[in-house]
Amino acid sequence: MKVVTGVVGNDIHVVANRLIELSLHARGFEVFNLGVNTYLEEFFDAVVETDADILLISSLNGEAEGWSREIKILKSKYKNLDNLVMVIGGNLVVGTASPETIVPKYKNYGFDLVFHQVDLNTGLDTLEEFLKERNK
Amino acid sequence: MSKEKLLIDVGSTYFKVSTSSSIKQHLRDFNKDIFDDLIYKCGEMIHNYPKDDVYICSSANGGLSTLIVGLTHSFSLKYAKNIAFNSGINIIETVVYQDIKDYSIPSDLIDVVIVVGGINSASNIFGDDLYSYLEKLNYSNIVFVGNKKDAPTIAKNIENLVVLPNIIDDKLHIVEENLKEYLTNLYQADIVGKEDIKHLYDITSNQIYSTPYIVNKTLPLIDARFSVVDPFILIDIGGATTDIHYSKDLVDNNIVTQNEYDRLVFKKLGVYKSKESLIFSAKNNEFVYELLTHLKVTENIFEEQSEKALKVLMQLAIFLVLCKMSHYKQAYINLKLLSVNSIVLTGGITKVLNKDEIEGIISFFYKKILSSDHNPTTIMDSNYDIWTMAITDKQSKG
Numbered sequence A: 001m002k003v004v005t006g007v008v009g010n011d012i013h014v015v016a017n018r019l020i021e022l023s024l025h026a027r028g029f030e031v032f033n034l035g036v037n038t039y040l041e042e043f044f045d046a047v048v049e050t051d052a053d054i055l056l057i058s059s060l061n062g063e064a065e066g067w068s069r070e071i072k073i074l075k076s077k078y079k080n081l082d083n084l085v086m087v088i089g090g091n092l093v094v095g096t097a098s099p100e101t102i103v104p105k106y107k108n109y110g111f112d113l114v115f116h117q118v119d120l121n122t123g124l125d126t127l128e129e130f131l132k133e134r135n136k
Numbered sequence B: 001m002s003k004e005k006l007l008i009d010v011g012s013t014y015f016k017v018s019t020s021s022s023i024k025q026h027l028r029d030f031n032k033d034i035f036d037d038l039i040y041k042c043g044e045m046i047h048n049y050p051k052d053d054v055y056i057c058s059s060a061n062g063g064l065s066t067l068i069v070g071l072t073h074s075f076s077l078k079y080a081k082n083i084a085f086n087s088g089i090n091i092i093e094t095v096v097y098q099d100i101k102d103y104s105i106p107s108d109l110i111d112v113v114i115v116v117g118g119i120n121s122a123s124n125i126f127g128d129d130l131y132s133y134l135e136k137l138n139y140s141n142i143v144f145v146g147n148k149k150d151a152p153t154i155a156k157n158i159e160n161l162v163v164l165p166n167i168i169d170d171k172l173h174i175v176e177e178n179l180k181e182y183l184t185n186l187y188q189a190d191i192v193g194k195e196d197i198k199h200l201y202d203i204t205s206n207q208i209y210s211t212p213y214i215v216n217k218t219l220p221l222i223d224a225r226f227s228v229v230d231p232f233i234l235i236d237i238g239g240a241t242t243d244i245h246y247s248k249d250l251v252d253n254n255i256v257t258q259n260e261y262d263r264l265v266f267k268k269l270g271v272y273k274s275k276e277s278l279i280f281s282a283k284n285n286e287f288v289y290e291l292l293t294h295l296k297v298t299e300n301i302f303e304e305q306s307e308k309a310l311k312v313l314m315q316l317a318i319f320l321v322l323c324k325m326s327h328y329k330q331a332y333i334n335l336k337l338l339s340v341n342s343i344v345l346t347g348g349i350t351k352v353l354n355k356d357e358i359e360g361i362i363s364f365f366y367k368k369i370l371s372s373d374h375n376p377t378t379i380m381d382s383n384y385d386i387w388t389m390a391i392t393d394k395q396s397k398g
């Protein structure tokens, strides 16, 4: 399966991004890593060009929420993204908040899976289970 | 090196003929074939040179135009646009494939259509919407540089489709070479393929190149003759087109390519052959009336056929080309014009306008459009050194 990944917005925290690429690769995904400093339109455009199944966005510096609010409008301009699995992880709020408030909020923005301060491997295990369920 | 060379530039309006001791220009006679006209005017001189020592370039028929159909702005369209620019091709329109039904069909004949999109493992991207759009479009050539898997089907549906390797690799990076070579050759073929130009091989045994190509080749050598301060732009205003060449540092663009200098050819901003469209663009620019007032003339000047009218048209061409490259107009490329240190002018313009007249326009532009007192130095290539420097440097291709 094909995954497009990267760090959204003006965020330059690169360490997690490298780890994500390696882990996804090790799990057998075909990875298109757009790196840090990636804008929403580039993510969706990359999904279109690669015909990817999954878009996995990370955000570490606190920009996630601002960008996420624009997702629905932007995504509605694309005609063939209905089956795309959307995942986000990292530090999804500025300051602290509980997953009970964060997760529903991001699902409402259009994400299928939301991992606020969740360890990468746990997150990717959950993703794989989600994909298995979905393809049943 | 010491051997005498004869350099000939066939423009849309003039011939320029240069020897080591002189440079002359002759207004073309449009009732005559290029070759006959040239022989009539300069035959005696030409016959003094062996074919090996005659070098010819031509811009007689402007540039090529393209329309690009691609999948996304961030990848396929961006990459194809970049390659088209580098090859000196005019982009008439870019079409995002998913919305292709919403685009109106340009009425002009398109020299080459570029279709692009998808990495090689993607497929079934293009289909009937593409074919029905192309059916209505008037074009001469078409090239597919998108995903490998779609190529056979598209080739079955579109006559004379040229298929080249994908310009997007499996890491979503740009691959320039194949398309660039194709477009450069097409441009070259367009110029020398004209019956008129082919005939010129009777007097030269060297390859005939397009003038913008030759000028672009000179840019890295420009320091040898002129005191230019980097970064610079070069504006070549001629009868059929206005070309602008610029160093890459001036573009906000993260695509890494090999060329140090790029160029853009504005097909519709010439002062003779495309005079009408130049005037049309001028009338659509809200600052032009103020500029005319500044030049102490009125709109009526457009109807005149005088030395003064020609000067004004050239001044407008400078202004319009700078507007087109600035952030004032969102174009394919916006240059960081506030960082420009020198503006070099070449072509017919150097014979018509003096330095003051040109500098007046440039500072008007910076004040009105960019609200700045920035004042790059202007350098006049009055002796066509730029054209003569690279034309004999024929091995430098590639």
Ligand code: B12
Pocket (backbone or CB within 6 Å): A010, A011, A012, A013, A014, A015, A016, A019, A056, A057, A058, A059, A060, A061, A062, A063, A087, A088, A089, A090, A091, A092, A093, A094, A095, A115, A117, A118, A119, A120, A121, A122, A123, A124
């Ligand atoms: C190193 C670092 C920097 C370096 C970055 C160098 C670089 N190029 O990478 C520098 C100094 C440049 C920097 C700058 C800033 N930083 Co900083 N930085 C850190 C720091 C100390 C470590 C980050 C790191 O690399 N960790 C190691 C990696 C492996 O872990 P990780 O990033 O947390 O990722 C893990 C998980 O989040 C998860 N994950 C990540 N993405 C995803 C996605 C999915 C789907 C899943 C499942 C999991 C997942 O997987 C990873 C492994 O488990 C953190 C604090 C911390 N201890 O975490 C702050 C931190 C991330 N930075 C922070 C801030 C605020 C900034 C600045 C705004 C500071 C400033 N005021 O200038 C700038 C922003 C710069 C920018 N434009 O982005 C905050 C963010 C706060 C928030 N979100 O609310 C943090 C949390 C510090 C803090 N506690 O305040 N920073």
